[in-house]
Amino acid sequence: MITLIDGLSLGSIYALIALGYTMVYGIAKMLNxxxxxxxxxxxxxxxxxxAATVSPIAAIVAAIVICTILGILxxxxxxxxxxxxxxxxxxxxxxxxxxxxxxxxxxxxGSQPKPVGSAWKLPAIEAINSLGITTAAAVTLVCxxxxxxxxxxxxxxxRTGSAMLAVSEDRGAAILMGVNVNKIISITFAIGSALAxxxxxxxxxxxPNTEPTLGAMPGITAFTAAVxxxxxxxxxxxxxxxxxxxxxxxxxxxxxxxYTVAIKFSLLILILLVKPTGxxxxxxREKV
Amino acid sequence: MAxxxxxxxxxxxxxxxxxxxxxxxxxxGEIVALIGANGAGKTTTLHTVSGLLKPTAGQVLFDGxxxxxxxxxxxxxxxxxxxxxxxRVFQQLSVLDNLKLGAYTRTDKKEIAENLKKVYDHFPRLAxxxxxxxxxxxxxEQQMLAMGRALMSNPDIILMDEPSMGLSPLLVxxxxxxxxxxxxxxxxxxxxxxxxxxxxSVADRAYVLETGSIAMSGDAKEMLNNDDIKKxxxxx
Ligand SMILES: Nc1ncnc2c1ncn2[C@@H]1O[C@H](COP(=O)(O)OP(=O)(O)O)[C@@H](O)[C@H]1O
Ligand SMILES: [Mg+2]
Numbered sequence: 001m002i003t004l005i006d007g008l009s010l011g012s013i014y015a016l017i018a019l020g021y022t023m024v025y026g027i028a029k030m031l032n033x034x035x036x037x038x039x040x041x042x043x044x045x046x047x048x049x050x051a052a053t054v055s056p057i058a059a060i061v062a063a064i065v066i067c068t069i070l071g072i073l074x075x076x077x078x079x080x081x082x083x084x085x086x087x088x089x090x091x092x093x094x095x096x097x098x099x100x101x102x103x104x105x106x107x108x109x110g111s112q113p114k115p116v117g118s119a120w121k122l123p124a125i126e127a128i129n130s131l132g133i134t135t136a137a138a139v140t141l142v143c144x145x146x147x148x149x150x151x152x153x154x155x156x157x158x159r160t161g162s163a164m165l166a167v168s169e170d171r172g173a174a175i176l177m178g179v180n181v182n183k184i185i186s187i188t189f190a191i192g193s194a195l196a197x198x199x200x201x202x203x204x205x206x207x208p209n210t211e212p213t214l215g216a217m218p219g220i221t222a223f224t225a226a227v228x229x230x231x232x233x234x235x236x237x238x239x240x241x242x243x244x245x246x247x248x249x250x251x252x253x254x255x256x257x258x259y260t261v262a263i264k265f266s267l268l269i270l271i272l273l274v275k276p277t278g279x280x281x282x283x284x285r286e287k288v
Numbered sequence: 289m290a291x292x293x294x295x296x297x298x299x300x301x302x303x304x305x306x307x308x309x310x311x312x313x314x315x316x317g318e319i320v321a322l323i324g325a326n327g328a329g330k331t332t333t334l335h336t337v338s339g340l341l342k343p344t345a346g347q348v349l350f351d352g353x354x355x356x357x358x359x360x361x362x363x364x365x366x367x368x369x370x371x372x373x374x375x376r377v378f379q380q381l382s383v384l385d386n387l388k389l390g391a392y393t394r395t396d397k398k399e400i401a402e403n404l405k406k407v408y409d410h411f412p413r414l415a416x417x418x419x420x421x422x423x424x425x426x427x428x429e430q431q432m433l434a435m436g437r438a439l440m441s442n443p444d445i446i447l448m449d450e451p452s453m454g455l456s457p458l459l460v461x462x463x464x465x466x467x468x469x470x471x472x473x474x475x476x477x478x479x480x481x482x483x484x485x486x487x488x489s490v491a492d493r494a495y496v497l498e499t500g501s502i503a504m505s506g507d508a509k510e511m512l513n514n515d516d517i518k519k520x521x522x523x524x
Contacts, residue, residue, distance in 0.1 A: 159392065166378050166389050172340060173376040178364035178393035178441065282380070 002132045003253045004246065009137035010206075011245020012144025016199040017222030018229065018237035019151065020192030026168035026232035027188045030090045034074060034097035036219015038193045042067045042200030043116070043210040044105060050117040059120070064197040071193025072186055080182070105212035113211040116204050136205035147198060148238055151191070155234060160187060168232065221248075224268045230281020239279060243267075289352055291316045291476055292337065292445055297346030297356075299329075299336050306332045308500045309346070314445065319467070319477045321487040321508060323521060324497030330480040331373050333497070334447050337478070338370040339363040350445075365393045367444035371451065373480075375434040379423030383414055386422050386433055390440025400440070407436040410466055428459035435466065445476040452483045464490055484521035488512045496521070 017039065024032045042063040049055075049062040078097050082090050122135040129135060155161040166174040167184050175181060203218060204210070225244045229236025244264055251260040271279065290313035299307035307329050314320045322330050335341040337348055339360030348356045355363050364370075369390075378386050387407060391400045408415035411432045417425065422433055431451055438446055451467070452460040464486050471477065471490065481487035488494055491508035496517070504517070511517050 159388075162381065162385055162389055163392060165381060169378050169380055170376055173372060173378065174389075175340065175360045176338065176364065176370045176372060176376075177389045177437070178361050179389075180359075180361045 003249050005133050005141065006137050007246030007249030008242060009141040009144070009202075009245070010249055011242035012141055012148070013199050013202045013218065013241075014222045014225045014245050015238045015241025016144060016147065016195045016202075017218055018226040018241040019148075019234065020195050021223050021226040022229070022231055022234060022237040023164075023188050023192050025226070026234075027164055028075075028079070028185045030079065030087065031094060031223075032079075032189075032192075033091065033094040033219075033223075034078075034101060035192065035196060036215035036222070037098050037101040038067050038071060038196040038215065039200040039203065039218060040105060040210070040212060040215035041070055041101060042197040043204055043214055044109060045197075046120070046201060046204060047114065047116045047210050050119050054119045056119060060201055063201060064194050067193040067197035067200070068190045071189040071196075075186060075189040080185075102212045102216075109210070109212070111212060113209040116208045116210055120204060120208055122205060136202075140202040140205060143198070144202070147195070151195075152234070160184070164188060221264065224265060228268055228271050228278055230278030233278065233280045233282070236278055236280035290314060290349075291351060292478065293347075293349040293352075294333075294337060295347045295349065297333075297336055297343040297348065299332050299341055300344050301332075306500055307336065307343075310497075310500070310502055311346075312495050312502065312505065314476060314478055316444075316476055317471075317474055318493065319471050319479055319491045321484075321491035321494040322478065322480045322497055323482070323484040323487055323494060325521075326482060327499075328497040329500045330482075330497055331449055334370065334373075334449050334478070334480055338368055338447055340370075364441060367441075368447070369438035369441050369443035369445070370447040371434045371438045371449060373449035373453065375427075375430045377422040377425075377430050377433045377437065379421070381422055382419050383422055383425070383433055384418040386437050387414070387418075387440050390437035391442075393441055399442070403440055403442055407439050410439070410469065411436050428455050428462065431455065431459075431463055432466070435463075439470075445478065446470070447478045447480070449480045450482060451479075452481060452486060460486060484517070485512070488517075 020035050021032065024030065045063040045066045046059040049059040074097055078093055079090060082093060122139060125135050125138065128138050155164060163174065163179045163184055166177060166179060167181055171181055221244060222241060225240035226237045228243065229240030247267065248260055248264060251257060251263055256263065292314045294310060294312050296309050296311050297307060298305065298309060310333060322333060324330050332341065336343050339355065339358060343356050347354045350366060350368060378389065387404060391403065394400055413429055414432055414436050422430065425433060451463050455463065460483065467477065468490050479487055479491060488508045488511050493506065494508045494511050495502050496504040
């Protein structure tokens, strides 16, 4: 039961990150391999703001604002000039952006892990802690669910949300509705990066250290989750993320612990063999 | 002044010139047909008018203003709607969501609601199926949805690309009856068709496109009786 809660909690972190991959893929038709590094920037933003203000709230707000702006900037400066270029060129650029952000963090903060600060602590909640559930796990799970519900409502019930769905299904037809695709892509990067900031925050609740490569492992795991769920599918990213989180925690709690990573990635291969479009992925017809 | 004036446009795909020096015009309230065989350049011409493609030479004047360098999504706001070839409704969204997207450029909720009622009057079948997912509609219904979606922007001019494509003769009749109905209510329509007979029977004027150039133009009813047209496009 506790393992399940821990797994769901870790899974909602993966899901939040996976949503960024899947939304950007659906709408901009590109794999943003720098997405994991946005989490890392968010973590450093929390550390720096915490050192300056001692206020976790200020740190969280700063992380969200900085990551959102960074996401928009990366798209404008690195990806937008490549609109219409070959997917390989875009992919290589994304990997370049990833190394750039990691290198920059190393330059500014050094390569060693740094504690995020003593002010970064969640209060004990007796009622659940006595059950063996950490406050971090509970907060992550509850917030993760709320964020995912909010996102689902936004996508399905707002004008901008339906424009996003339209662009992801048929960009040309969306333009003919008067949708400004550049604006929608910007908004997508903004939302994806804000979700990455939340993920960074939850991550620091579990492991309160920052380092330049912090985003790499959660990033690649969440990417795997997005592919398992069906890349481009929003519910798919949520399901894939939660699934991987739960599997990871159960593996770690079993004799299979040393093989956890291998098991996670084998699951990807297994699912793609059975259903090449991912669990909730749809077969999309190519359009001219 | 013509509502839409296409002046000497040339359009290329890379090195291939698909449209060579085409000019035509449409006046307010007219249905103008653009007919021609497969590959003649009809779709390319429509894409250039609505801004999805940019001409390498020439101008597209809409209400006297050159729109050939304006992004397509802004041209929609100026009052042009384009029903694309193959319908291209949003398959995964409901009928109602598709129609709402048609009104994406508008903000007045009351006007949108009135417009929706008008669309449902033209297409009662869309009203019956408003919560159905568009991908599950039949071809004819999807064509109706694509047309209704275009009407939701309350356009001054509608471009239609082969509305009869892939439909049974009965449905083709139904779609063209609606086009005539729209014509009667004052709509201005640029109609692209391979089905020349149907197109000429509803149009006021027509242009014949042959491998990227205009081969003939004139009154639609006269063309219906023209021997060359009969032989080449009407199968008579
Ligand atoms: N995306 C494209 N790339 C290259 N050539 C194209 C493209 N689309 C159309 N063409 C070519 O341009 C010409 C006109 O095509 P199109 O406008 O689709 O004709 P129509 O709509 O009359 O059937 C054809 O020769 C076609 O092969
Ligand atoms: Mg065509």
